[in-house]
Amino acid sequence: SQTIHQWPATLVQPVGSPLSLECTVEGTSNPNLYWYRQAAGRGLQLLFYSVGIGQISSEVPQNLSASRPQDRQFILSSKKLLLSDSGFYLCAWSGASTDTQYFGPGTRLTVL
Amino acid sequence: AQSVTQLDSQVPVFEEAPVELRCNYSSSVSVYLFWYVQYPNQGLQLLLKYLSGSTLVKGINGFEAEFNKSQTSFHLRKPSVHISDTAEYFCAVIPTGGFKTIFGAGTRLFVKA
Numbered sequence: 001s002q003t004i005h006q007w008p009a010t011l012v013q014p015v016g017s018p019l020s021l022e023c024t025v026e027g028t029s030n031p032n033l034y035w036y037r038q039a040a041g042r043g044l045q046l047l048f049y050s051v052g053i054g055q056i057s058s059e060v061p062q063n064l065s066a067s068r069p070q071d072r073q074f075i076l077s078s079k080k081l082l083l084s085d086s087g088f089y090l091c092a093w094s095g096a097s098t099d100t101q102y103f104g105p106g107t108r109l110t111v112l
Numbered sequence: 113a114q115s116v117t118q119l120d121s122q123v124p125v126f127e128e129a130p131v132e133l134r135c136n137y138s139s140s141v142s143v144y145l146f147w148y149v150q151y152p153n154q155g156l157q158l159l160l161k162y163l164s165g166s167t168l169v170k171g172i173n174g175f176e177a178e179f180n181k182s183q184t185s186f187h188l189r190k191p192s193v194h195i196s197d198t199a200e201y202f203c204a205v206i207p208t209g210g211f212k213t214i215f216g217a218g219t220r221l222f223v224k225a
Contacts, residue, residue: 103155
């Protein structure tokens, strides 16, 4: 069966520090991968999606970036965090049929 | 473009009472429809989905939803809720063959004893 991992689970970072969140998927090949952010009391905002290695589409211009160095690995990064980057970050994958998304457990990021 | 409107941001209900969470969507192309559930500090889980066929869809934990094409709605129902159903529920659509899911803002269901 397929599983999706995210780490770290929680993170507290100072403003201006770098960020690296990692997501890996097991049990499937060539998944579509997604990064979402969920701010407190708000819905899901799609940040990036990827349909293959090295292929990244950005939905929201901001100080975040994403990379897909391997088929089942998706990384969210920032060079300098802002207060507004605080939130719950969710990684998700979908298969060839692309309809259903399967979510990871999330990373709670607090920027102070 | 597609959009999803969840008509209630919060729904308080007593245990064992029925509940309906409302969802309307807008799209110029055919879509698939979903309900996801999110428990506190967790990722989203698929509750049920409508791809085609019967307009009444049954999901996990006793939930069901009915697709109404003429009213562009996909309301979620449960005849008798439990305390453990307290969570946030997201309605979502994706264009058939598309990559990007469009989520509603979410409805927080709070079940009281």
